[in-house]
Amino acid sequence: xxxxxxxxxxxxxxxxxxxxxxxxxxxxxxxxxxxxxxxxxxxxxxxxxxxxxxxxxxxxxxxxxxxxxxxxxxxxxxxxxxxxxxxxxxxxxxxxxxxxxxxxxxxxxxxxxxxxxxxxxxxxxxxxxxxxxxxxxxxxxxxxxxxxxxxxxxxxxxxxxxxxxxxxxxxxxxxxxxxxxxxxxxxxxxxxxxxxxxxxxxxxxxxxxxxxxxxxxxxxxxxxxxxxxxxxxxxxxxxxxxxxxxxxxxxxxxx
Ligand SMILES: [Zn+2]
Numbered sequence: 647x648x649x650x651x652x653x654x655x656x657x658x659x660x661x662x663x664x665x666x667x668x669x670x671x672x673x674x675x676x677x678x679x680x681x682x683x684x685x686x687x688x689x690x691x692x693x694x695x696x697x698x699x700x701x702x703x704x705x706x707x708x709x710x711x712x713x714x715x716x717x718x719x720x721x722x723x724x725x726x727x728x729x730x731x732x733x734x735x736x737x738x739x740x741x742x743x744x745x746x747x748x749x750x751x752x753x754x755x756x757x758x759x760x761x762x763x764x765x766x767x768x769x770x771x772x773x774x775x776x777x778x779x780x781x782x783x784x785x786x787x788x789x790x791x792x793x794x795x796x797x798x799x800x801x802x803x804x805x806x807x808x809x810x811x812x813x814x815x816x817x818x819x820x821x822x823x824x825x826x827x828x829x830x831x832x833x834x835x836x837x838x839x840x841x842x843x844x845x846x847x848x849x850x851x852x853x854x855x856x857x858x859x860x861x862x863x864x865x866x867x868x869x870x871x872x873x874x875x876x877x878x879x880x881x882x883x884x885x886x887x888x889x890x891x892x893x894x895x896x897x898x899x900x901x
Pocket of ligand 1: 813842844893
């Protein structure tokens with residue numbers, strides 16, 4: 647909640663600039679643009695003021711004595727999860743915010759972006775090209791996916807693992823930077839709408855090596871089962887990204 651108060655500061659500034667009082671002019675246009683970008687990044691930065699115990703985890707998952715688990719085969723993942731950017735974009739535009747170009751666009755947060763952070767259901771990676779905010783439906787979806795993953799793993803013999811969320815909300819500026827290094831960062835990114843996350847399928851977080859050890863291959867296929875269920879329920883679209891080793895998924899509006 648504290649974070650949201652900070653995010654509302656630009657609203658106050660905006661309201662002030664609408665009054666009759668003369669507003670200070672920027673020294674130069676380029677200085678103003680640079681300042682705006684900095685402000686935007688800092689306003690959307692994760693709230694690190696309170697330590698989060700769910701950020702803690704083992705540095706490496708144990709890969710010895712792994713016990714295999716039962717997996718329900720759903721088919722080749724690239725074919726099963728092949729929802730196009732076009733359908734994901736339609737859902738993102740129906741459910742999400744307007745892409746955030748400037749600090750004044752943060753007014754859109756009034757529509758209810760929520761901050762996401764590591765929790766029992768998932769681990770939020772250090773974000774380099776995105777910010778930890780989602781619309782409530784997408785935040786709930788990720789929690790539900792993590793919970794279903796944990797429950798399914800417990801039902802098949804257990805293990806202390808969490809899924810890892812690697813990308814969340816991007817602004818058009820971060821999409822542009824990312825496109826230089828990542829061919830999958832499409833021009834019109836669904837990540838800009840607060841409806842979309844990437845969940846790694848090559849890395850999982852291990853919290854306790856004293857519990858049964860699992861292979862990442864089994865955990866990947868278990869996660870795929872969960873995503874297949876969520877997708878069948880009409881809750882999301884999913885794309886299997888092979889270059890980034892992640893599932894790219896977009897929450898869908900309720901019918
Ligand atoms: Zn993605």
